[in-house]
Amino acid sequence: xxxxxxxxxxxxxxxxxxxxxxxxxxxxxxxxxxxxxxxxxxxxxxxxxxxxxxxxxxxxxxxxxxxxxxxxxxxxxxxxxxxxxxxxxxxxxxxxxxxxxxxxxxxxxxxxxxxxxxxxxxxxxxxxxxxxxxxxxxxxxxxxxxxxxxxxxxxxxxxxxxxxxxxxxxxxxxxxxxxxxxxxxxxxxxxxxxxxxxxx
Amino acid sequence: xxxxxxxxxxxxxxxxxxxxxxxxxxxxxxxxxxxxxxxxxxxxxxxxxxxxxxxxxxxxxxxxxxxxxxxxxxxxxxxxxxxxxxxxxxxxxxxxxxxxxxxxxxxxxxxxxxxxxxxxxxxxxxxxxxxxxxxxxxxxxxxxxxxxxxxxxxxxxxxxxxxxxxxxxxxxxxxxxxxxxxxxxxxxxxxxxxxxxxxxxxx
Numbered sequence: 001x002x003x004x005x006x007x008x009x010x011x012x013x014x015x016x017x018x019x020x021x022x023x024x025x026x027x028x029x030x031x032x033x034x035x036x037x038x039x040x041x042x043x044x045x046x047x048x049x050x051x052x053x054x055x056x057x058x059x060x061x062x063x064x065x066x067x068x069x070x071x072x073x074x075x076x077x078x079x080x081x082x083x084x085x086x087x088x089x090x091x092x093x094x095x096x097x098x099x100x101x102x103x104x105x106x107x108x109x110x111x112x113x114x115x116x117x118x119x120x121x122x123x124x125x126x127x128x129x130x131x132x133x134x135x136x137x138x139x140x141x142x143x144x145x146x147x148x149x150x151x152x153x154x155x156x157x158x159x160x161x162x163x164x165x166x167x168x169x170x171x172x173x174x175x176x177x178x179x180x181x182x183x184x185x186x187x188x189x190x191x192x193x194x195x196x197x198x199x200x
Numbered sequence: 201x202x203x204x205x206x207x208x209x210x211x212x213x214x215x216x217x218x219x220x221x222x223x224x225x226x227x228x229x230x231x232x233x234x235x236x237x238x239x240x241x242x243x244x245x246x247x248x249x250x251x252x253x254x255x256x257x258x259x260x261x262x263x264x265x266x267x268x269x270x271x272x273x274x275x276x277x278x279x280x281x282x283x284x285x286x287x288x289x290x291x292x293x294x295x296x297x298x299x300x301x302x303x304x305x306x307x308x309x310x311x312x313x314x315x316x317x318x319x320x321x322x323x324x325x326x327x328x329x330x331x332x333x334x335x336x337x338x339x340x341x342x343x344x345x346x347x348x349x350x351x352x353x354x355x356x357x358x359x360x361x362x363x364x365x366x367x368x369x370x371x372x373x374x375x376x377x378x379x380x381x382x383x384x385x386x387x388x389x390x391x392x393x394x395x396x397x398x399x400x401x402x403x
Contacts, residue, residue: 065219173216
């Protein structure tokens with residue numbers, strides 16, 4: 001059945017509508033998870049708040065096992081989904097830069113908007129910097145164009161590169177994620193005296 | 201510890217463990233290449249137009265005629281009770297319902313053998329048995345059933361019997377007039393009933 005647009009089940013014009021709906025849902029989840037607070041976000045670097053790690057690991061393992069099951073049931077054709085092309089060195093470099101930005105600013109681009117939505121002034125400053133950064137990057141792009149396109153590996157997945165079957169990878173990753181949930185919960189308990197246990 | 205966390209952790213673990221058993225490569229029930237090649241060079245997949253004509257006339261329900269030409273040609277002319285599955289939609293899931301039914305013989309036909317043979321190879325590769333090809337296709341059907349040629353006077357009895365059958369089939373399929381022994385018209389006398397005078401009673 002899926003993916004819906006490549007298989008012609010819904011028209012290509014719908015992608016913006018779907019993007020809007022997904023964006024709203026994403027923003028809501030970010031805000032609901034406490035990502036609009038830079039203390040929560042930066043806490044993962046200082047070792048007192050691991051909500052970022054838990055939320056993103058949850059997203060990864062749910063989506064990963066979900067896609068594998070969907071693929072197995074024939075609800076989605078995993079050969080047709082978009083896989084971001086890999087440029088190895090630039091991506092490693094970019095993620096380090098992003099990590100520093102995260103640590104310094106207390107937001108990533110997405111969370112800065114959720115923080116603006118609830119009226120955080122630091123997030124407003126952050127987004128001004130974000131646009132400045134985009135502008136500088138765009139203007140200076142010819143300088144590091146060669147590096148930007150280096151280390152191209154194609155639209156590969158970890159299964160393609162390592163040869164580990166997707167099921168095994170998903171299982172191993174889930175165990176790591178679940179273990180990290182419990183370990184970080186214990187760490188938080190030790191580090192923060194006045195911790196409130198998350199309830200849902 | 202929160203009981204919900206424990207429950208969700210166990211659930212996620214079970215789901216992830218389930219992915220280990222997902223067999224990604226779909227297993228096709230394919231025929232072995234050697235067997236397929238052997239069957240391709242055998243003439244056993246062919247049925248003659250006479251056989252098909254006989255089955256149609258007998259109204260044998262185990263025959264499934266499949267027209268593999270395009271829809272336009274199918275609408276112009278097709279055999280009795282044939283279904284139209286153009287060659288390019290043979291692999292579509294909706295087409296699969298016609299094949300592999302127990303006891304049903306599928307006979308492919310087109311204008312000649314070629315497309316029908318391709319359809320036969322495809323269905324054999326998918327593992328369906330009981331599929332056949334109409335030898336010579338519709339061209340041969342026209343030659344033998346619709347416009348049968350009279351054999352020469354010194355032909356064997358079998359040939360004449362075949363011709364008789366084909367003539368009969370021609371009448372069945374085209375509605376052509378059977379040859380009559382005499383052309384004299386029998387005189388028809390009409391006997392009229394006497395009209396009853398009044399409709400008696402009624403409502």
